[in-house]
Amino acid sequence: MATKKTAKKKPASPKKKKTKTEVPEEVMATVFIMGKAHKVPADATIMGAIEYAGYQLKRGAGCREGFCGACATVYRLPGDYKIYTGLACTTLVEDGMWLSQLPTFPGQKAIYDIDKIEPSVETIQILYPEVFRCVACNTCTKACPQDLEVMDYIQAAMRGDIEMVMDLSFDCICCGLCAIRCPSEIVQYNVGLLAKRLYGKYLSPKSKELEKRIREMKRNKYDKEYQELLKTKKKDLKKIYYERDLE
Amino acid sequence: MYPEYMSESLEKVTQSRNKRFELAKSGKPIYPPMNAEEREDVLNKFHPDYKVESRRKVRIGPNKGESLTTEVTDMLESHSRITSKLFDLTSPDYETDILIIGGGGAGCAAAIIAQQQGVKSIIATKLRLGDANSMMSQGGMQAAVTPQDPPTKHYLDAIGGGHFDNKPELVRALTEDGPDVAKWLEELGVVWDKADDGTLQVLHGGGTSRKRMLSCRDYTGAIILRTLMDEIRNHPEEITILEFMPIIELLLDHKGQCAGGVLYNLETEEYFTVKAKATMIATGGYGRLHIRGFDTTNHYGATGDGLVMAYKAGAKLMYMDSVQYHPTGSVFPEQIAGFLITEKIRGAGGQPLNKDGEIFVFPREPRDVESSAFIRECLERNNGIQTPSGRVGVWLDSPLIEMLHGEGYINKQFPAMHRQFIRYGIDITQEPMLVYPSLHYQNGGIEINEKTETNIPGLFVAGEASGGVHGRNRLMGNSVLDYNVFGRRTGKYASEYATKAKIGTLSLEHVDKYEKELKDARIKTKRVSPILLPYYTPEDVRKRQLTACYEGTLR
Ligand SMILES: Cc1cc2nc3c(=O)[nH]c(=O)nc-3n(C[C@H](O)[C@H](O)[C@H](O)COP(=O)(O)OP(=O)(O)OC[C@H]3O[C@@H](n4cnc5c(N)ncnc54)[C@H](O)[C@@H]3O)c2cc1C
Numbered sequence A: 001m002a003t004k005k006t007a008k009k010k011p012a013s014p015k016k017k018k019t020k021t022e023v024p025e026e027v028m029a030t031v032f033i034m035g036k037a038h039k040v041p042a043d044a045t046i047m048g049a050i051e052y053a054g055y056q057l058k059r060g061a062g063c064r065e066g067f068c069g070a071c072a073t074v075y076r077l078p079g080d081y082k083i084y085t086g087l088a089c090t091t092l093v094e095d096g097m098w099l100s101q102l103p104t105f106p107g108q109k110a111i112y113d114i115d116k117i118e119p120s121v122e123t124i125q126i127l128y129p130e131v132f133r134c135v136a137c138n139t140c141t142k143a144c145p146q147d148l149e150v151m152d153y154i155q156a157a158m159r160g161d162i163e164m165v166m167d168l169s170f171d172c173i174c175c176g177l178c179a180i181r182c183p184s185e186i187v188q189y190n191v192g193l194l195a196k197r198l199y200g201k202y203l204s205p206k207s208k209e210l211e212k213r214i215r216e217m218k219r220n221k222y223d224k225e226y227q228e229l230l231k232t233k234k235k236d237l238k239k240i241y242y243e244r245d246l247e
Numbered sequence B: 001m002y003p004e005y006m007s008e009s010l011e012k013v014t015q016s017r018n019k020r021f022e023l024a025k026s027g028k029p030i031y032p033p034m035n036a037e038e039r040e041d042v043l044n045k046f047h048p049d050y051k052v053e054s055r056r057k058v059r060i061g062p063n064k065g066e067s068l069t070t071e072v073t074d075m076l077e078s079h080s081r082i083t084s085k086l087f088d089l090t091s092p093d094y095e096t097d098i099l100i101i102g103g104g105g106a107g108c109a110a111a112i113i114a115q116q117q118g119v120k121s122i123i124a125t126k127l128r129l130g131d132a133n134s135m136m137s138q139g140g141m142q143a144a145v146t147p148q149d150p151p152t153k154h155y156l157d158a159i160g161g162g163h164f165d166n167k168p169e170l171v172r173a174l175t176e177d178g179p180d181v182a183k184w185l186e187e188l189g190v191v192w193d194k195a196d197d198g199t200l201q202v203l204h205g206g207g208t209s210r211k212r213m214l215s216c217r218d219y220t221g222a223i224i225l226r227t228l229m230d231e232i233r234n235h236p237e238e239i240t241i242l243e244f245m246p247i248i249e250l251l252l253d254h255k256g257q258c259a260g261g262v263l264y265n266l267e268t269e270e271y272f273t274v275k276a277k278a279t280m281i282a283t284g285g286y287g288r289l290h291i292r293g294f295d296t297t298n299h300y301g302a303t304g305d306g307l308v309m310a311y312k313a314g315a316k317l318m319y320m321d322s323v324q325y326h327p328t329g330s331v332f333p334e335q336i337a338g339f340l341i342t343e344k345i346r347g348a349g350g351q352p353l354n355k356d357g358e359i360f361v362f363p364r365e366p367r368d369v370e371s372s373a374f375i376r377e378c379l380e381r382n383n384g385i386q387t388p389s390g391r392v393g394v395w396l397d398s399p400l401i402e403m404l405h406g407e408g409y410i411n412k413q414f415p416a417m418h419r420q421f422i423r424y425g426i427d428i429t430q431e432p433m434l435v436y437p438s439l440h441y442q443n444g445g446i447e448i449n450e451k452t453e454t455n456i457p458g459l460f461v462a463g464e465a466s467g468g469v470h471g472r473n474r475l476m477g478n479s480v481l482d483y484n485v486f487g488r489r490t491g492k493y494a495s496e497y498a499t500k501a502k503i504g505t506l507s508l509e510h511v512d513k514y515e516k517e518l519k520d521a522r523i524k525t526k527r528v529s530p531i532l533l534p535y536y537t538p539e540d541v542r543k544r545q546l547t548a549c550y551e552g553t554l555r
C-alpha cells in the first residue's frame, strides 16, 4: 500500500517515496471516518478524503492551508496503540487510519484589559494560574502539528520570559491539540497569544521612524502633495508613475 | 520530492544559480521591468480576464447591462433562499447597534472601534470567528513608514498598480491611514518584524517603488487577526459573536435604510432575524467560486455572499469584471495545488525561472502582469514544466534567497512555506518550488466612499467585499492594510450613524421584488445564492444524494 507520511513524529517513512507517475491512479486506501469505512485515494489529505467520501464539511474546515486550526484531527493507525494528532488539511491519509475531527475545543480564555496589565510573570499567575501546574511531560509538544516547542514555551511562561514565549509560540495556529492532550489542563495557545500581545505592545523596541511619520501625518504634512495628485489628470499621472524612481 | 523526469530541468536551475546570484548581488537590474506597452500586450493576450467568454452581461439589478465575470453574473442571477412571507419582522430575534456580517479582519477591526465608542455589535459569521482570508495572509502589509517613502509614493504605486481605475479618494484614505494602522496594531500587541533598534523591517512587493512591506514572519495575517480576535473576546458585553450563522439576506426598512439581516444557522437550519441600526458587510472575497476552473488560495467560506445580498438590496457593484490571479500558486505536489506561495519570496530575491533555468520576467511586476507573463511562458512559449497530474508551472527559485541573505534566513522568515513543502519531502532551502497563477483576490466589489458608505443608507462595506480601493488590480500588502483602514473607518462612521438612526418598519420586500425581476427577465435557473459553501463531493456520490437538488438549504 502506498503510504505517504507527513509529520516527523510518525513512524519513519520508507526512503523511497512514491510519486504519482509510478503509482497507478486508482491506488486507494481504506480509512475509518468516525468509525465508518470509506475507500479514498491513497494520496489524499484527510480533508480531501472526508469530502471524497461524500461529507459536506461545515465544521472542521477553515483556511484549508494550515493557518486557521479549524481542522484538528486525532487518529490511530492499524496495529499501533498510539493516538496521533494532525491537521486534516495538510496530513495525508494512510491505509487503515481511524480518524475523528475536533473542530472546537472548550479552552478557557482569560478576559483582561491589555492597557492595564504588565509583561511579567505576575500577569501569567493572575490570568493563567494553571500554567504553574505544568508537569513537564512534553505531551503538548508531541501533539503540536506545527512542531513547535510547546512545553518549552510553557516553561518560559512560568519564568516570566515573555520574549521566549512569543518567539516559540509565534507560528501557533490555535488548533487546540496541545490543550486537549494536556494532563494539567493548560490552554497553551491562549498563553502564547497573551505573551505575543504583551511583547508586541510593551517589550518590542519602538520604531522612531514610525513615530516621526505619525507626527508628520498629524501635521498634515502631505496634504498639499495629495491634493495635487488628486487633481492630476490620468494621462499625466501615468507619466509620473512610469517615470518614478525605484528603491 | 520531485519526480525523476524533472531532474534535468532542476539541474539547469542549479547551474544558472551562481550567475544569477552574482548579478542580483551586484545591484544591477536582474531583468528589465516592462513598459506600459509591453504590460498591455501581455495582459491582452494572456490574462484570463481578457478572454471574451470570461464575462457575461447581467440582466437585472443595479448593474444591469454591464459585463461581469461570468461566475459572478451567474451568482447574481439566482434565487433567494427565502421569501418575505416566511418571516414575521415585527419581533426580531436579535437587536443591536451594528450588525457586522463576516468575522474576518475588516469585521473585527470595525467591532473594536465601535466598542471603544460604547457602541454594541453582533458579529455574525459563517464559520468560526477568524476562519477567513485574513488569517492566511503571509507576506505582509504595506504602510509608508520610512523617511524615503512619503505616503504619496504609496498612493502612486497603488493607483498605477490598479491601472489608474482606483477611486482616488479611497487610495488617499488607504495610504494616509497606513502609518497609523501600523501603530494601532502594535498597541494592540501585534509583533512586527524589526531590527534590534526598533526600526521596522520593510521589504519590496510587486509594483512597489519603495520597500514598505511590514510583516510578522510569514504569519502576518494570523498574528494580526488573532490579536484582533483576542481583543474582541475581551469585550463580551459589547460584542456578541455568532458562529456558523451566516447572513443570507439584508433587511431594509420602509424608508429604504439598511436595518439588519436574516441569519441562517448552518447546523440546525433555522432562520433568525437581526434588527440593527447600521449594518456592515465584511464578507470578504469569492475565490471558492473557482472562476474559470482555477484553483484558489482562499478560505473555505469565500463565496462572494456579500455581493449578492447587497445587490438584491440595491447596492451598486464596481469592477466586478476583474479577477486577481496570484502569480505564485503551488502546482506540485498535487495535494497543495492552488496554495499560496507568498509574494514575499520574490520580495526577498526569489526568481521565477523557466524549464531551462532562465529568468523570463522581472520578478516584481504588478500581479496581473506577472501572472500573464507566467501563462505566456508556459502556454505560448512552451517553457513550463509539466507535473505528473498534467498541470504546468514555472520554477520559483528559493535557494537563491539563502545565498542572498545567508543561511537560515528561510527558516526564520518563511517558516510556514518551509513547513508546507517539507511535509512532501521538498526542502525549499535546497530546491525551488513549482508555481502557476491561482485565483486569489476579488479586485472589485460593492462600491464605497471614503466613509465606507454605500448608496444604501445604513449599509457600510469594508475589506475585500468592497470595490474601488484597488481599481482593477490590487498590489500585495494593500488588502491587509485595506481591511484595517476601512474596517476601522466603518467602526467610526457606522457608530456615528447608529447613534442617530431611526429604524422604521422592517421589510424583506426587496427580495420578492428581485425574484420578480428574475421572472420578468425570463431568467430560468435552479441556482440559489448566496452560495455559502462550495462542495467537493465527487459526481457519483452526488448522484446518490437525493437531497442534493433541494433548494434553500445546503443539502
Ligand atoms: C492565502 C492568502 C494570502 C494573502 N496574503 C496577503 C498578504 O500578504 N498581504 C495582503 O495585503 N493581502 C493578502 N491576502 C489578501 C487578504 O488577506 C484579504 O483580502 C483580506 O484579509 C480580506 O479581509 P476581509 O476581512 O475583507 O475578508 P475575510 O478575512 O475573508 O473575512 C470575511 C469573513 O466573512 C465570512 N463570511 C462570508 N460570507 C458570509 C456570510 N454570508 N455571512 C457571515 N459571514 C460570512 C467569511 O467566512 C470570513 O470569515 C491574502 C489572501 C489569501 C487568501
Ligand code: FES
Binding pocket: A060, A061, A062, A063, A064, A065, A066, A067, A068, A069, A070, A071, A072, A087, A088, A089, A090, A173
Ligand atoms: S483548515 Fe485551516 S488549518 Fe486546516
